[in-house]
Amino acid sequence: MALEDLYKEVILDHYKNPRNKRPLPGAEFSCSKNNPLCGDEITVNAHVVDGRVAEVTFEGSGCSISQASASMLTEAVTGKTVGEAEDLARDVRGMLGGEVEPSEETFGDLVALKGVVKYPVRIKCAVLSWDVLQDALEDTGDAGVSGEAAGGTRTSASGEAIHALGES
Numbered sequence: 001m002a003l004e005d006l007y008k009e010v011i012l013d014h015y016k017n018p019r020n021k022r023p024l025p026g027a028e029f030s031c032s033k034n035n036p037l038c039g040d041e042i043t044v045n046a047h048v049v050d051g052r053v054a055e056v057t058f059e060g061s062g063c064s065i066s067q068a069s070a071s072m073l074t075e076a077v078t079g080k081t082v083g084e085a086e087d088l089a090r091d092v093r094g095m096l097g098g099e100v101e102p103s104e105e106t107f108g109d110l111v112a113l114k115g116v117v118k119y120p121v122r123i124k125c126a127v128l129s130w131d132v133l134q135d136a137l138e139d140t141g142d143a144g145v146s147g148e149a150a151g152g153t154r155t156s157a158s159g160e161a162i163h164a165l166g167e168s
């Protein structure tokens with residue numbers, strides 16, 4: 001099987017059996033965006049505990065690339081620190097821009113998105129969920145990272161960091 005076919009299989013698998021596609025009640029961070037060019041819509045919800053992404057889910061609809069990318073995202077960033085998740089988002093963006101050569105170790109299934117580079121129109125589809133993640137996590141900002149301070153229970157900056165960025 002050609003590598004490209006393998007990538008397609010991985011993307012289709014995530015599209016048909018999306019991981020962590022559900023609402024996340026009580027999520028501190030939530031952000032939505034759409035890609036009007038394709039009609040993709042993605043919401044990413046994250047539960048961040050002590051600067052670490054304890055749980056992340058997505059909701060939305062759209063093409064196979066956008067949905068598969070979001071599904072892979074949830075698997076890839078769960079358990080990472082906010083900083084690591086942001087680094088990964090940057091690397092994925094770099095890979096889709098053809099600037100970063102992904103290693104299978106750090107990327108896992110995400111490597112499959114590399115096939116999208118050849119189809120510039122679809123890059124926006126693949127990047128969408130990562131954009132949403134970055135926007136959602138930006139809200140943790142310094143508070144999220146520097147914050148062992150509050151001593152124990154984390155009440156993050158705002159209980160309702162929900163933006164509707166759909167309309168640009």
Ligand code: ZN
Binds near residue numbers: 065
């Ligand atoms: Zn799309």
